[in-house]
Amino acid sequence: MTQIGHNISLTERARRIRRHALRMGEVQGQGYIAQALGVADVLAVSYFHATNYRPDDPEWEGRDRFLLSIGHYAIALYAALIEAKIIPEGELATYGTDDSRLPMSGMAAYTPGMEITGGSLGHGLGIAVGMALALKRKNSSSFVYNLFSDGELDEGSTWEAAMSAGSYKLDNLIGIVDVNQMQADGPSIGVLNFEPLAPKFEAFGWFVQRVEGNDIDALVKAFDAARHHTEAKPRIIICDTKMAKGVPFLEARDRNHFLRVEPHEWAEALRIIDAGVEA
């Protein structure tokens, strides 16, 4: 898709996204690091394989829209936008500080490439529906992606949007669910059981794929299939990811919705990421 940096592998892109996220996390000493590490592969495939954009013109009309409805995952998207050169890497050190363009929760007015304000959960998919309808009005061939989380499946508004997308047969809408099985109060299934998930979206009229969300080859195939699917249906890629993927000592922590990382652990985490050590 995008022509930038074809010589850099998606695995390397994901590694760099993890690295950017860890360095931002270190600025605060804590944060939604586990989500960022978990969804890095999805973002690498999204930004370096599946979506059209122009780094120097984030509002280019012909771009694919990538909506992050999970505002607290902003650190993950910032990392991807830095890697995509939409945000200069030099701004990384400002993460979550006064006057920064990179606030803790993602807001459209602050950050180039941030399409919506997503801090109140359950807004993304519905906005994506409106944008997909609007793009059809404009005869645009752009896709609308919405990355949302398993926690947002608790929100009724997500299901209003899911039903309407099926009803309108929005074949220019691609939902991506990050199923990382962790919410603020504990494991997602224990908060509210959303399984079986794939049949729910199928019943709502979506083209559904479920993939290992930390398997780049599987993600590439799924995004290709979503984009090139011929039925007039919205598409969804359910991505089973692992919280804190790539840093085993963080993966091992039970309560990792909002990670506290000791000062000496950041360098260790970066070392592990750089060495490509897997769990």
Added chain:
Amino acid sequence: MRRSKYIRPTHLESGSDKPRLTTSAMIASIAGPDQPTRSAPFGNALAALAHKDDRIVGMSADLAKYTDLHLFRAAHPDRFYQMGMAEQLLMMSAAGMAREGFQPWVTTYAVFASRRAYDFVCLAIAEEMLDVKIVCALPGLTTGYGPSHQATEDLAMFRGMPNLTIIDPCDASEIEQAVPAIAAHKGPVYMRLLRGNVPVVLDEYGYKFELGKAKLIRDGRDTLIISSGLMTMRALEAAKLLQKDGVDVAVLHVPTIKPLDEVTIVAECRKGGRLVVVAENHTVIGGLGEAVAGTLMRAGVAPPAFRQIGLPDEFLEAGALPTLHDQYGLSTIKVAEAVKAWLST
């Protein structure tokens, strides 16, 4: 009238021969028997405007017919989006449409836009300063269906929302003028809608709607009624009644609740010696009355007396609309009686 299933209505006990009005339609007419009306001023005005402005799209949550948007749908079927009975989705998808350069006009009932979809109006639309127009039927007490459908606190809720412009028009001609004015204003707007056969009241006063402006519709030396929405027509009618008793009433119409025209309000209240009454089709908590009171306090203006006509801080009864307007003091006769009583104390 009693709010209890355990107490039988008194007229059944006493065999009263007073005719009982029926609740009847969901949207009862607010027009008096002799009032001239025009049909569906909003739907007709928006359909006409859309011929000139192709950014306009209409979106509804299964209530197009009951918000007069069906006329827009009939005129521009390809620009109408039915989002189903899903008000959160209605607001989210309107935000998406606006992000892509369109100007969505979304309609539902005021209770559903405020109580049910508040977070989505706030963060998906207002925080982003998106050009979405939210037009809602059944504001305040304009249906006898009870609290499920009576938006008695919509202004209190929406006044707290930054960026949102709030309009409470009085009659058919004002709605017709407000539609293009709102379209020309860039940003989110909430407008309370009178639908169906809407009275025509303001034409005889030569009134012209201006966004953000309060207008003195008639002057008077004894009492100043500051009002919005349908209460302006009640205030004007009450003023005519009171004139016969030698009471001279001024009426200041405030169709823009936010931003409030504080300059005009303060200037009128500074003209000393007049009883100031704020009349609104809304709970007395957090609406126009308290907005005016706060404005006067901040300006250091103290009228000899300040009174509120509005709905009480309680869930209202179900029943026939004329009965309820009498019961809660919104009818012309009750407004006139209240003013007279306050002047005599």
